[in-house]
Amino acid sequence: MVRFITRRVLVGVATIIAISIIVFGLFFAVPSSPAKVMCGKNCDPASIAAVETRLGLREPIVEQYTSFMKGVFVGRTYAPGTAFERQCDAPCLGYSFRNDEPVTAILKRTVPVTISIVVGAAILWLLIGVSLGMISALRRGTLFDKIAIGISLTGASMQVFFFGLILLYGLVYATGWLDFPSYTPFTENPLKWAQGLILPWVTLGFLNSAIYARLSRAQMLETLSEDYVRTARAKGLPLGRVYTKHALRAAITPIVTIAGLDIGASLGGTFITETIFGLRGLGKETVEAVNFLNLPIVVATVLLAAVFIVVANLIVDLLYAVIDPRVRLS
Amino acid sequence: MRKTDSASDVPAAGATDGLGGTVALEVNSPVDAPIEAQKKEFVGRSPGQLAWLRLKRDRTAAISAITLVILGVIALLAPVIGKLRGMSATQPFTDKLNDYAMPLGYAGGMNSTHWLGLEPGNGRDILMQLVYGMRTSLLIAFASAIVASTIGVLIGVLAGYARGWLDSAINWVIDLTLAFPFLIFALAVIPIVEDRFFGARDAIPASFRVGLIIATFGMFSWTYTARLVRGQVIALREREFVEAARAAGAGTQHILFRQLLPNIWAPILVTLSLNVPAFITTEAALAFVNIGVIEPTPDLGRMIFNSIAFVASDPWYTLWPGMTIFILVLAFNLLGDSLRDALDPKSTR
Numbered sequence: 001m002v003r004f005i006t007r008r009v010l011v012g013v014a015t016i017i018a019i020s021i022i023v024f025g026l027f028f029a030v031p032s033s034p035a036k037v038m039c040g041k042n043c044d045p046a047s048i049a050a051v052e053t054r055l056g057l058r059e060p061i062v063e064q065y066t067s068f069m070k071g072v073f074v075g076r077t078y079a080p081g082t083a084f085e086r087q088c089d090a091p092c093l094g095y096s097f098r099n100d101e102p103v104t105a106i107l108k109r110t111v112p113v114t115i116s117i118v119v120g121a122a123i124l125w126l127l128i129g130v131s132l133g134m135i136s137a138l139r140r141g142t143l144f145d146k147i148a149i150g151i152s153l154t155g156a157s158m159q160v161f162f163f164g165l166i167l168l169y170g171l172v173y174a175t176g177w178l179d180f181p182s183y184t185p186f187t188e189n190p191l192k193w194a195q196g197l198i199l200p201w202v203t204l205g206f207l208n209s210a211i212y213a214r215l216s217r218a219q220m221l222e223t224l225s226e227d228y229v230r231t232a233r234a235k236g237l238p239l240g241r242v243y244t245k246h247a248l249r250a251a252i253t254p255i256v257t258i259a260g261l262d263i264g265a266s267l268g269g270t271f272i273t274e275t276i277f278g279l280r281g282l283g284k285e286t287v288e289a290v291n292f293l294n295l296p297i298v299v300a301t302v303l304l305a306a307v308f309i310v311v312a313n314l315i316v317d318l319l320y321a322v323i324d325p326r327v328r329l330s
Numbered sequence: 331m332r333k334t335d336s337a338s339d340v341p342a343a344g345a346t347d348g349l350g351g352t353v354a355l356e357v358n359s360p361v362d363a364p365i366e367a368q369k370k371e372f373v374g375r376s377p378g379q380l381a382w383l384r385l386k387r388d389r390t391a392a393i394s395a396i397t398l399v400i401l402g403v404i405a406l407l408a409p410v411i412g413k414l415r416g417m418s419a420t421q422p423f424t425d426k427l428n429d430y431a432m433p434l435g436y437a438g439g440m441n442s443t444h445w446l447g448l449e450p451g452n453g454r455d456i457l458m459q460l461v462y463g464m465r466t467s468l469l470i471a472f473a474s475a476i477v478a479s480t481i482g483v484l485i486g487v488l489a490g491y492a493r494g495w496l497d498s499a500i501n502w503v504i505d506l507t508l509a510f511p512f513l514i515f516a517l518a519v520i521p522i523v524e525d526r527f528f529g530a531r532d533a534i535p536a537s538f539r540v541g542l543i544i545a546t547f548g549m550f551s552w553t554y555t556a557r558l559v560r561g562q563v564i565a566l567r568e569r570e571f572v573e574a575a576r577a578a579g580a581g582t583q584h585i586l587f588r589q590l591l592p593n594i595w596a597p598i599l600v601t602l603s604l605n606v607p608a609f610i611t612t613e614a615a616l617a618f619v620n621i622g623v624i625e626p627t628p629d630l631g632r633m634i635f636n637s638i639a640f641v642a643s644d645p646w647y648t649l650w651p652g653m654t655i656f657i658l659v660l661a662f663n664l665l666g667d668s669l670r671d672a673l674d675p676k677s678t679r
Contacts (some may be wrong), residue, residue, distance in 0.1 A: 027522055037508075049518035158661035159611055160636050161618050165641055173642040207610050268511040274613055276638065283514075287619045290518050295524060298518045305511035313509070 001321070008317050012310045019306045024065050026050060027299050028057075032156045054078060055095070068094070094296035096289075101235075113183050113281035116193065117200050117273060118266045124205030126259060128214025136245065137220035141145070148213060155210025164203040164276040166330070171199065172225020181277040200273045208262070215258065219251040226250070253323050257316050268305025364571060384672040391668035394661040395523070401658060405464040420626045422453045426569025432643060442459050449633075449647060450640045462628035464654060470543055470623075471609035478546030479602045487586050489556065490563025500560075504553045513615065519546060520621050535592035536627040543616065543623070547609055555601050562594040578636045596673040603669050620624050630655050 052058050056067060056078055067076050075146075078086050090096075093103035096212035134287045136148040149191045207284040223229065224247055271283025282301055289297035346599050375383070404411070412418050433448040437657065447456050489500035520542055528534045566572065575589050616622040618630025625632075633651040640647050 013506075015506055019509060026519065153589065154660065155663070157607070157656060157661070157663050159614060159655055161615065161631070162648070162656060164650065165634070165638065165648045169641050169645045173645075188395055206370070207502055217524070271514070271517070271619055275619055277634075286514055286517065287621075290521055291620060293521060295522075298522075301519055302511060302514055305514050306509055309509050309511060 003322065007320065008314055012314050015310055016303075016307055017023030020069070020303055021065065021308075023299055023302050024068060025061065027295050027302075028061060028064060052061055091301040096297055098292060103296050107282070107299060108306065110280060110282045110285045112185065112277055113132045114267060114269060114274070114283060116186065116197055117185070117204065117279065117281060118263060120194075120197055120201040121204035121208065122259070122263050122266075124201055125208035125212055128205065129209035130216045130252075130255060133213040133218075134208065134220050134248070137139065137217045140221065148217075152210040152213040152217075155207055155215060158207055158210070160203060160264050160272045162275060163207055164200075164273060167199055168276065181279060182232060183281075186258065197279075200270075200277050202278075203228060204266075204273055206266055206269065211257065212259070219254055220247065223247045226255040249323065254320055254322065256323060260312045260316035260319065262308070264308045265305075267312075269301065269310040269316055271275065377596075380674045385668060388668045388672065390664050394665040394668070397657065397661045398442045401661075402468065404461055405468055408458075408461045408465050408533070415455075415458070417455055417458060420454060422459075432640075433568070440447040447646055447650075449636070450644045451636070456633075456639065456647070459628045459633060460650060460654055463633060463651065464658070466540070466623055466627055466629050467610050467613060467655070467658065469546075470540060470613045470663075471606045473544045473611045474547035474551065474613075475605040476604050478542060478551040478605060479555050479598060481548060482552035482601075482634070483559050483591070483598060485552065486559025487563055487590065487646060490560040491567060491582070491586055491590070492615075497560075502554070504556055507550060507553050510550060513612065516543075516550065516612075516616060517548045517619065517621050520616070530588035534624065536624060539622075539624050540627075543613060544673060547612065551605065552611075556596055557599065558601060559594060562597065563590055566590055566593055600673060604663070604666040607659040610655060610659055610662070641652055 020212065024126065056064060059067070070076050071088060071094070073090055075090035075092050076088055088102070091104060093107070095102055096106060132148050132152070139145050168180075172180055178199060179195070181199045182277060184192040184196055186193045226247075229242060229247055231247045233239070238248075259330040267282075269283030270281065270288050271287050273279075274281045274284040275287065282304070286301040288294075289301070382539070430451045433453070448454065449456060449459065485500060489497045492500075520539070523542060524534055524539070529539070572585055572589055580589070611662050613622060614629075614631030614634070617629045618635045620635065622631050623629040630651045634648060634655075637644075637648040637651070
């Protein structure tokens, strides 16, 4: 088990390092001049040069990368020995090109918003989706099953931006039942936090429920046709125990995998949901940074999203070993 | 993945072995052919023909296919429709907007000239925008799906057949690509690459952006096909027919593309068909955050993005492009599901 975990962690770290090299190289080497982007329209060569010195953009790209990585772990000093010298403590991800705000401060402000959206929606979609799928698998062919299939088929083909706007119109503008979504920190007022986020939760939660209902129905049906389920029933085990103890455990394993990966990927930024509902999370911040070619923020958010995916992968692997004893042997 | 008509595999009972005398029905034959079955007409059917037969019986598949053909023809005939209706997609009808730039009349300005109304703000005809936007969507989705599948098949076949370090290396690249936050990366890479080729003030040709989107989609979506093909090739490469081909002196290329590939086209086709709706959604999502196809090329996702500002006052503007994307994606998904069921007789759904 220890070897299994160590190997997984090492692979994860190697993946993140590889991604950081690709992202950094692509984003900092490719644009014509990051300093020109930052400096704005009417910029003379002297001020471009000043910006480049201040941000350490004059060094070769390899050195820029190493000082970037050094900044993340131990902090760094920008433009040492010049008038622009400034200290950036670890974890240092640089400064926004637009207003010189430290990227870490931007992340601290935006990440909680995205986490709040994803956590609430994930609870909804796992609860509704998985139970809907399981029930319709157990009642295969009934009216309930048919309705559930119909809803999940439509929901799985629906887009977040369309469904979100329908809800926004129907529940906010046309009827006034809900307020326009807003973000209040959970620690400040939990009730307001939930009230402000209910619309994004329902939007993401419903659409993903559809996908999870389809998936868990298929998984459960496959498990129910397995020999050991038949054996358990033949032994005279009560139906309820067969379903919960034997079938559910096997059927839920692949769902855990997919749920973990989905949640990990969403944490990197639910940018469509955030754009529709005007919530300043990681996704909206990335979109804005991209439109202004604000590279430090883009690099930081893409890397953070990659870290979320890799960590989610790791957690899923470990959970897998807990749920499915066969994995431990390998 | 070979599928054969259950009847055609059965040696016809009563056939002679050429030496005279009747050969008895084989006891361990896969299916004991009932006597009546032989009297029926004996038709040999290829797996492809069987799948086609199953697909034809599927009503959902038929409805989705017809819907898609109609929408596809409309999209292809976009310029003709423009000529017939006497307007272009980008023509502004500002005289039909009120002082607040909202369309005059009911339901977003729907009338006999503008069947689906006008866009608030710039007063373009929504139907023409939809027709042209569908063309953009379908072009990008199909091209990306084909690019992604081609890369995936080539890399998958190579990895599956190569074994050893090449296989491990490709596997690692696949893992790496899967760990990339694709949408966020696509979002970030498109403007940055564009900035490399065009300065901030140059006009960027629409075709460049379209090509860039297709390339980005292709670069990051081949992994699934590659994994699938690799697995299939590993399962097939030890089979006798491959050995036989090799014994007969066939080269690697022949074994890969003439022997192995024809056996795995079914799952490849299913992946390809389910990739198309996924790309339609992704392309619209990119356009939705302003990184997609740029003005003046009409685009469904960008229409929805533009409509956010008008949701409260003119929900029709959101509804039309939203419905179009939804119907396209739903029809493709249903058709893809039916295709999978038709190609895989074991599937229960």
